[in-house]
Amino acid sequence: MNEIETLFGVLRQSADTAVVDLLERMVREAPDHALSKINALDIAGRAGLGEEQVIAGLLHAVGLGILEMSWSVMCPSCAGVLSSNKSLKTVNSPQYRCAFCAAGYETSLDNLVEVTFAVSPRVRRIAAHDTDGLPLSEYYRQVFWSSAIDLPADLDTLLREVTLEAVDLPPGERAILSLQVPSGTLIVFDPVTHTAQYLEVKGEETSERQNLSLIFNKAEVPVDAVALRPGALRLTLENRTDARVLPAVWVVNQRLEDILTRRKPSLTAKRLLTNQTFRDLYRTDTLAIGQRLKILSLTFLFSDLKDSTGLYEHVGDLVAFDLVNEHFRLLQEIIAAEQGAVVKTIGDAVMATFGTPDRAIAAAIRMREAMSELGAQRQQQGLLLKMGIHEGSCLAVTLNGQQDYFGQTVNIASRIQGLAASRSIVVTESVVDNAETRSLLEASGLNPTRRSVALSGIAERVSVYEIP
Structure with a gap:
């Protein structure tokens, strides 16, 4: 009998059998992304199981080391994760700010903090255990966005519809992008450092090349929107962190709004604290x-x-x-x-x-x-x-x-x-x-x-x- 069989055998002594069967199938067969941010309420609904039974099974699995638990502060507007914590003890800021939405929120446990589960590396290694290897779309799915956003299977295709340009920028490196920017609102956003720069593009198209430089570091400094005209833009991006960054130029349109408003129920910290x-x-x-x-x-x-x-x-x-x-x-x-x-x-x-x-x-x-x-x-x-x-x-x-x-x-x-x-x-x-x-x-x-x-x-x- 291998370690997985032993662990799930022990889990059956304290958790509902149908829930244990579901978790074991997921650990053995599910794709990596399905095991990085397990949404207790979502899998309960999909499997036709009771929410309390599923929550209890997941908690017992954490106790046995099969799963790990995360407390994520999430933006109620875009569902982006503003802070990921292994314990509620480190959720200690009175307010959290979302650069993507340019909004701040008072910390409360009602709908700002969600609890998710991930398979432990001792049981199965998944891509999210090494986030530096994740492509852009999977970084958004498995790291940046919370489990409350209902993402399609083919997220890569969907993101291409709202992205003008994107780059994987190693630490200490610089990239220069040449873009044709259309009229409207654009966002240069990096999900690793949570840095955002809004671009308001309006007026007559210019024949002159416009220039803009952005530096990515760990300092959270709110900045005003930059006014540009439609036309050529030379965008310089510099990574001054010790990890890679993933800046992309997003087009703010109805397609992006459709992505951000697709929601499903998730396990909040308040709900978990009232679980026996x-x-x-x-x-x-x-x-x-x-x-x-x-x-x-x-x-x-x-x-x-x-x-x-x-x-x-x-x-x-x-x-x-x-x-x-x-x-x-x-x-x-x-x-x-x-x-x-x-x-x-x-x-x-x-x-x-x-x-x-x-x-x-x-x-x-x-x-x-x-x-x-x-x-x-x-x-x-x-x-x-x-x-x-x-x-x-x-x-x-x-x-x-x-x-x-x-x-x-x-x-x-x-x-x-x-x-x-x-x-x-x-x-x-x-x-x-x-x-x-x-x-x-x-x-x-x-x-x-x-x-x-x-x-x-x-x-x-x-x-x-x-x-x-």
């Missing part, structure tokens, strides 16, 4: 101490067993302990099934996160029913959960040695859980205003009741809704 398998495997090694990363929208669910102290007194420590443990097992199973993750438990209480409010509501409804069924099975009819849900912005941080969340959204979610009575679920306005939440509640025949409350530590009164 990820939390189980990387609970203590996600963020650096003191690092704070913004999340624009995250949904928090707090639950607590009603009168758990009375439960211990009524049935005794041993029976109560077993009930509470089974309650935790059921809750974690339901939360994970609804694309959420348990952040921590505090006594008999649970703090969980979800990417969207509707997933938290779906989980809460299932959790409530599960507790009723558990109480009936164990002849403990008083086994009830008090639950509160709130959605908003927060910071991903490290607290007490593990990845956690901080901010007013967390505080409000915790406080409204205390308002819940009996089987009710208390949620805030931002939760019920979510379109998917409204559809879910209507389909379940649940009609929330609104009331205004004062919460400790919150200056203004808060509108909450009780889901019976």
Whole structure:
């Protein structure tokens, strides 16, 4: 048995069999480019497998050294990778700028950071393990563009339609290009150094040769567009880096726009942080101490067993302990099934996160029913959960040695859980205003009741809704 067979045999002990079969086929048969930026959501959709099962399988494969994981800061406009990181710990800039789009973005984990996977060189060597050997089109596919852009198989032909000229320029070398530039907007862009120079070509065609020089280095200096006239251009390109650069002259037209707007779903950092398998495997090694990363929208669910102290007194420590443990097992199973993750438990209480409010509501409804069924099975009819849900912005941080969340959204979610009575679920306005939440509640025949409350530590009164 060779090493690959051994590794996948071990992987089958912790991951879904169909997912392992898919990954093994990919490692053995897929072309190199399909193994350089594996998009978990895309391969799940293509294979007809559950997204959570695929994500879990990929994470376990990383743990075994079959795959490697990357956290890429990507431009939401062109889907170019602005920074590639082996760990979320090195995503430490408050803002990232895309030279290609001439735009800057505040760092957040919602849609600016995506997570992809690549086959480890110990399992299979692919071209992307040595990017200096990649031709221009494959450098764009496998290095520059994120997995969120839907690129055609014949990318080389497509790029030729929007490129006037391109050159592979070794370190320390200089190239001189003679071009006929048409009217319109052009971009001289290098995906290695992320250097861009816009050319605005307009007016009468000139018979005189125009000259322009560009230097490629690692300094990020925004520059104004250069005004040119249609006609001859002598373009001098100089590489002052210690690696090759791949400058090309792009024509800004509808064909280029068509390339950049072809998108597919990808795994965001926010989605991964709310994945139970990820939390189980990387609970203590996600963020650096003191690092704070913004999340624009995250949904928090707090639950607590009603009168758990009375439960211990009524049935005794041993029976109560077993009930509470089974309650935790059921809750974690339901939360994970609804694309959420348990952040921590505090006594008999649970703090969980979800990417969207509707997933938290779906989980809460299932959790409530599960507790009723558990109480009936164990002849403990008083086994009830008090639950509160709130959605908003927060910071991903490290607290007490593990990845956690901080901010007013967390505080409000915790406080409204205390308002819940009996089987009710208390949620805030931002939760019920979510379109998917409204559809879910209507389909379940649940009609929330609104009331205004004062919460400790919150200056203004808060509108909450009780889901019976």
